[in-house]
Amino acid sequence: MKAFFSEEQLLHTPQQFMRLGRISAPTDLPSRAHSLQGALAARGIAVQAPPDYGRQPLEAIHSADYLDYLETAFTRWQALKAPGVDPGPEVLPNLSPYYSGRVESAGRGPCPSPSIVAQTGYYLSDLSCPIGPHTWRSALRSTHSAVAAAEHVAATGGSAYALCRPSGHHAHRDRAGGFCYLNSSAAAAARLLQTWSKVAVLDVDAHHGDGTQNIFYQRADVMTVSLHADPTGYYPFYTGYAHERGHGAGEGCNLNLPLPHGAGNDPFLRALDSALAALAGYGPQALVLALGFDTYKDDPISVLKLDIDAYRDIGARVASLGVPTVVVQEGGYMVQAIGPALDAFLQGLARA
Structure with missing residues (x-):
């Protein structure tokens, strides 16, 4: 297996995010990547820096106006400085337009205002995505x-691991959220579609992959399946319910399997078996696995209770699908645990 990671991914060092009405210390820190790198090194997996593709791969999944905003937001924010005006060290919204999560709300045009303050409210859906200089x-x-x-997977028909940090699965076509700015899992799926006609994204993070669902919800060439904690009391709250099955051409190509809070290995693996059966029925020619370790029992923001052994079983079950697979790292915030979790997952993936 090959792994891909750029040292530039370490440059994003958020200073704060808002949780339960309090400014909190960030959990998506560069130390997450260091732990995962250590697990790869221990298994003798070479890590390769990706080519610089620029914005081109993102244009299939994100709107141009959103990409323009992200690329320029920090510089424009700092330009607000004036007598009596002192913007904070990071870009954060102080207003937000109404957005319900309904599919009919997904096709917004560009922000009607050129103001950086207005655009920040428009393109950042919550207070977990501060934008700093890098x-x-x-x-x-x-x-x-x-x-x-x-x-690599398209060229070899095998598997590969992308150490993605910042994560991506909460990033919608035109908005950031949940520590996510650009949707890496969706970008991988879009690339696989250049080689194959049917692709699936299986998300096993603790949180519903709302951004990925949103991007592909009206398409039949990508099936999106997400296992996650019940969103009635957990982020992202507004999506991730079992009745969301796709829309238009994508009807039947989306599957959500919400789990009760406190669910451990057995219920999670049973849900995974159901997900894999649905995927087998769809018949994807390639798979993107959005892999989160915030399902771990001691993760600081998880409500699920998996232990390390579960990740070995997840790897083996995913491999049993028997299709070329891109593993994209999503969440997981207990730094001491995510390295062992990745090691266990890779053991299972290799042994199947």
Whole structure:
């Protein structure tokens, strides 16, 4: 197996995010990547820097106006400085337009206002996505890692791992959210579609992959399946329900399997078996696995209770699908655990 990661992905160092009405210390820190790199090194897996693809791979999944915003937001924010005006060190919204999560709300046009303040409210859906001086570049290079992994899988028919940080599965076509700015899993799927006609994205992060669902919800060439904690009391709250099955051409090509809070290995693996059966019925020619370790029992923001052994079983079950697979790293915030979790997953993936 090959792995892909750019050192530029370490440059994004958020200073804060808002949680439960309090400014909190960030959880998506560069130390996450260091832990995962250590696990790869211990298994003798070479890590390769991805090519610089620029914005081109993102144009199939994100709107041009959103990409323009992300690329320029920090510089424009700092330009607000004037007598009596002191913008904070990171770009964060102080207003937001109404957005319900309904599919009919997904086709917004560009923000009608040129104001950086207005656009920040329009393009950042919550207070977990501060934009600092290196956020754009780190997020861009994270998606490049996913695209490079997809290129490798398309060329070899095997598997590859993209160490994506910042994560991506909460990034919608035109908005950031949940620590995610650009959707790496969707970018990998878009690249696989250049080689194959049917692709699937299986998301096993603790949180619903709302951005990925949103991007492909009306398409039949990508099936999206997400296992996650019940969103009635957990982020992203507005999507991730079992009745969401796709729309238009994509009807029947989306599957959500919400799990009760506190669910451990057995219920999670049963849900995974159901997901894999649905995927087998769809018949994808290639797979993107959005792999999150925030399902771990001691993760600081998880409500699921998996132990390390579960990730070995997840790897083996995913491999049993028998299709070329891009593994894209998503969440997981207990730094001491995510390295062992990745090691266990890779053991299972290799043994199947």
